[in-house]
Amino acid sequence: MHIAIIGAAGMVGRKLAEKLVADGRLGDQQITRFSLLDVIPADAPAGFTGQVDSHAADLSDPAVSKALVDARPDVIFHLAAIVSGEAEADFDKGYRINLDGTRYLFDAIRLASADGYKPRVIFTSSIATFGAPLPDRISDDFHTTPLTSYGTQKAIGELLLSDYSRRGFFDGLAIRLPTVCIRPGKPNLAASGFFSSILREPLVGKEAVLPVTDGVRHWHVSPRSAVGFLIHGATLDLDKVGPRRALSMPGVSATVGEQIEALRRVAGDAAVALIKRVPDEGIQRMVGNWAPGFNAERATALGFKAEQTFDEIIRVHIEDELGGTLSAWQ
């Protein structure tokens, strides 16, 4: 089986490739080849002995998608996107990559479908397709009214994917990822970064800044579960999904205060004491409009699984990123 990952150098893309290599197979088929695409060269996944083609290019050139599709991958994970902040700051770039790029990919597959080619396409959408005012638990039939260009581009990608799937050009599924938490790596400037850093940094004895109040509620899933969603989506019987191909994923709805109490239970008061409160009205206002939670009934019934508590999300991070134990500083 030949698997393509677009956005392979990103955090989720790398973890997806690692997991696929560790499994050796997708569903009941052995993985023999990877095509990796990103704007920077993605490393070949460690331990894989099959063919790996890694391309550094972006989707705004239709020839890039055509070349990828010419290699006839069986499954295409489309994770690439200009992220929310950048798509808002650079209108043209966001639409060029997130909308045009996605459409070039879908159209390259459509044109190849004339030869009977019909890959599985897993597209990472986002809870940013929803915009305030929002209920505490967003139902599966709630409308997508994004309040960012990024969310708009993702919602359009969902519509295209459902229509192209309905017409038989490919077997598509759009996975609306919750905010992925705890993101490994260094603190960054993303408005959502604090959701991870207030846990990740104290877990290794470092300070972290909290810019919002404890009452902010949001929707989270671990990187491990996010990868699990993509793999489950790639092997799922799509007849059970029907024509509505965008699914809101399960996750953990937690306030910042609940995140902090989970940290206290797992790592103690000393860890919590490392969180410095530096209120930022801009970030407070922005995240106050974000999705607080979903009921995710369809995805749950289809077998998508996430953590049940924030304690679990923290423990997954300790297992996957910290070697299974907290460091000696505690």
Added chain:
Amino acid sequence: MHIAIIGAAGMVGRKLAEKLVADGRLGDQQITRFSLLDVIPADAPAGFTGQVDSHAADLSDPAVSKALVDARPDVIFHLAAIVSGEAEADFDKGYRINLDGTRYLFDAIRLASADGYKPRVIFTSSIATFGAPLPDRISDDFHTTPLTSYGTQKAIGELLLSDYSRRGFFDGLAIRLPTVCIRPGKPNLAASGFFSSILREPLVGKEAVLPVTDGVRHWHVSPRSAVGFLIHGATLDLDKVGPRRALSMPGVSATVGEQIEALRRVAGDAAVALIKRVPDEGIQRMVGNWAPGFNAERATALGFKAEQTFDEIIRVHIEDELGGTLSAWQ
């Protein structure tokens, strides 16, 4: 005031121009100029003494939208579309006109907005943005999961319009029109044609074919009210609408049986006797997936008005198309 109508040669476009000329003004501003665009040349509206520029061209050429926008119309009614059946039969044409064409228009305005240009844009969307299974009354926060490429293209147009409006490029509003009934003119091959023809033809003593069962329920509005929606949308205070710029319009939810009983009340048993039942399983299946009704709470609160009963819809047709009285045959 300079008004542009894209799709000016269509039924709604012509009636819109006639109504605007009859009013002489839009809101409190006198109309001094029309720019009319369609794939066939639109006639200048009768009785208008100002400037009329009529262009025969389609939106798949970005230069067409640029030229229209270069004339800086104050209000742009974008009614043009490849209709449902054709967009389904010709994938490329539907996407080229309904998606790319709409985006070329929006982008031409966006680029002009750098000079401070900010027109009102009224975009006719459709209840085809919704796809079965549907509740009897679709609420304003129900998701758009179209089951046609046309509905997909309209839903994407709504998303683009909301995002471009949010970013300040123009003041947009998307009007989800119910099925317009009674459409004047001759019977056509559209799957929805019978909704009009089973009333229009008997009202002038002619036979009509009914391909579905009496229980089929659908959502209707008169051509007069459809034009009223567009004009109300063009003058409405958009601050009251907020960022969710697609509105489901009010209308009359009626079964085919209820339509027929309204015809009987208005025109008698002899008219009803002209309806010939010729069941068509394909049409039955198709329209069985269409929207049965909406609650349209937002639009109603914003002052959009439709008929209350099907009797009214028939009387509007008699007034607007038949000179106010039924012909002598009765």
